[in-house]
Amino acid sequence: MTTFIIRRLLLVPLLLFGVTIIIFMMLQLLSPVERSALYVRDFPKNEKAVDGIIRRYGLDKPFYEQYWRWLVGIKDPVSGERNGGILFGDLGYSRTASQPVNELIKNRFPNTLDLTIWTIAPMILVGIWLGVQSAIHHNGWFDQAARMFSIIGTSFPTFVFGLMLLMFFYANLGWFSPGRLTDDLMQVVNKPTFIKYTSLITFDALLNGRVDIFLDAISHMVMPIITLSYISWATFLRVTRSSMLETLRMEYVTTARAKGLPERDVIYKHAQPNAMIPVVTLAGFSVVGLLGGVTITETVFNYPGIGSAAARAAVNLDVVTVLGFAIFIGFILIVANLVTDVLYAVVDPRVRLS
């Protein structure tokens, strides 16, 4: 198991290199003029400034020189200070957020992570539960109803469903509100007396003994969680259901019955764990998707995660911020895949040896 993890870890730098190459190449698709024009206020009139930027940042140099410069940054000849360089964790300055991209990610990502953590249970566990029950009651009324219900969720465009939730729970009932926290509680959180152990508001609230903040944060997340779960249930239901149906037909399930196991154990101890292998893959992808920021959901509910920040940057042609997010999300994806691989080995002993 340890060697398995180490071997996978050794692959990480290689994958990261691939990610930077791909992102850099995409940037190279734009001509130097196009790239520099983004930084010039009244572009067509001010062509001289474009030339200046091209020369200053070496945008006309060969691509490998530009790539190297992008990786390690530029040393200021006078002060010797390094400027830029993603290898040193400097992702540049975000125009739209008026702060370094690093800062922006540091502020926004914990919110996304918080939302991801609280979405996992309702999205994945409920989805799996629906799938298992559907398989057990194959073609029965529960199966039909669950499939119908979940396919409706998947068919909804996220923003439509989100707006319906807002209308119902926020405008009509006033139960849940969009955003992150109620304003006065946000002020408490921003005071130095509120210690940020994890930067995740729900966990910090509990660690600081502020149950009111915890509940407030959760109540702000209810609508995004419902949205994200409901649109994913059909996928989980289908994958779990078909995998479960296949497993229930396996001979070792009959063996388990022949042993005299109660039907409950036959299903949950023998069939379900074996049926989970494709579901783990799906769950891995889903969590990666959540961590990468759920742009529409965050935007609809005005939730300050990285998805809404990236969307804002993209709309405003803030290339530096978009690239920074691309690299960051690529990194998250690689780590999450590593975790999925390890989980795979836990779920399926046959993977461990190969």
Place this chain on the structure above:
Amino acid sequence: METQNEVLLKVDNLVKHFPIYRGVFQRQVGAVHAVDGISFDVYKGETLGLVGESGCGKSTAGRTILQLYKPTSGSVDFQGVDLATLKGEELRHMRKKIQMIFQDPYASLNPRMTVGDIIGEPLMVHNVATPKEIEERVADLLNKVNLNPAFASRYPHEFSGGQRQRIGIARALALQPDFIVCDEPISALDVSIQAQVVNLLEDLQAQFGLTYLFIAHDLSMVRHISTRVAVMYLGIIVELADRKTLYTNPLHPYSQALLSAVPVADPVVEEKRKRVILEGDVPSPVNPPSGCRFRTRCPIAKPGVCDASKPEFREVDPGHFVACHLV
């Protein structure tokens, strides 16, 4: 192996139909008559061979006897209890005494469980031993099937087909059952390993006084292991006799055809012997032929007799049952 006349298991008119649903409203439009009224006794300590071609319902028969499929009708009397009427807990407790060895040693072992867990689980669910006793018992069982007790911590995929089948046998033996249905236990194995597994089954039978229902299509293997043999065709038993009688004097035309398909190792005899070759395919078990089921392929079928009524499964000689109008 001597036949004692104590009946361990009495199968009476056992029927298993699988319904077929069609259409928008999933109405039942028919049924696969997989097992269509079979009756026989199994004596304590014997091996009853059950032979027949693929799809004749022999595996379904085995599973229906063990209540792994719910019988459509009929009864399975085991030590004075009708298994077909048992449900839930009662049936689970009976499973201590009736076990099954499966055909495919690759599919029948849970790939996520260690060999020790696979063999030990029945002991655990029936609360017959403490965890420590289970460990000892698993080691003991692995020894009995000629496997290294250290294998208990390994997973099934680390073993060969023959080894896996022996794990399956150890599992079936764990609860010290009285009766084991062997559902083609050797047909998925290499020929070189078949003999090994069959010998193991015989040794274990002698050691524990087991009773087997041995389902197979390999006639020479059945001849080797069985005390009595039943021949099945399209969901019914057409002939049942002790091994010697059946192999030397088969009465039913289907048994004759089946046995004549076994090659003889002597080229002189092989040259001269008469072979009965059956024409056509096995009819569909959804619409089995009227009257005698075998009449569509029978070389001696008589119109007006064989298609008129079902032949009775009657005792023509002591212990020799046959279902044919013309015998």
